[in-house]
Amino acid sequence: MSEGVLEVTTATWDKEVLNSSGIVMIDFWAVWCGPCRIIAPAVEELSREYTGKVKIMKLNTDENPEIASKYKILGIPTLMFFKDGQKVDQVVGAVPKPQLKAKLDSLLSS
Numbered sequence: 001m002s003e004g005v006l007e008v009t010t011a012t013w014d015k016e017v018l019n020s021s022g023i024v025m026i027d028f029w030a031v032w033c034g035p036c037r038i039i040a041p042a043v044e045e046l047s048r049e050y051t052g053k054v055k056i057m058k059l060n061t062d063e064n065p066e067i068a069s070k071y072k073i074l075g076i077p078t079l080m081f082f083k084d085g086q087k088v089d090q091v092v093g094a095v096p097k098p099q100l101k102a103k104l105d106s107l108l109s110s
Helices: 013-018 034-049 065-070 097-109
Strands: 023-029 054-060 078-083 086-092
Touching: 013 023, 013 054, 023 034, 023 097, 034 054, 034 097, 078 097, 086 097
Parallel strands: 023 054
Antiparallel strands: 023 078, 078 086
């Protein structure tokens, strides 16, 4: 895991996501997923750019199938956005960094 991007697991989900105030972006990924590796550098850059404003985390779907199942993750990467513990949006697939940045900016301004 790189600097700035935190790892979340089934054990820490409630504390880190549902009981968190502000914006949380979760990258649902797996080691074997090519598109997940493609999007990883953008997620890491965003974690540095939004330090102190957005909590950016990764959840390995192979190691935490309960959370992936609960949120009906059918394809990865899936990037899910929470605000004050409530799911507000999600994006599926290796989308360009500007699209993620626009989503985060709109959530921060709402």
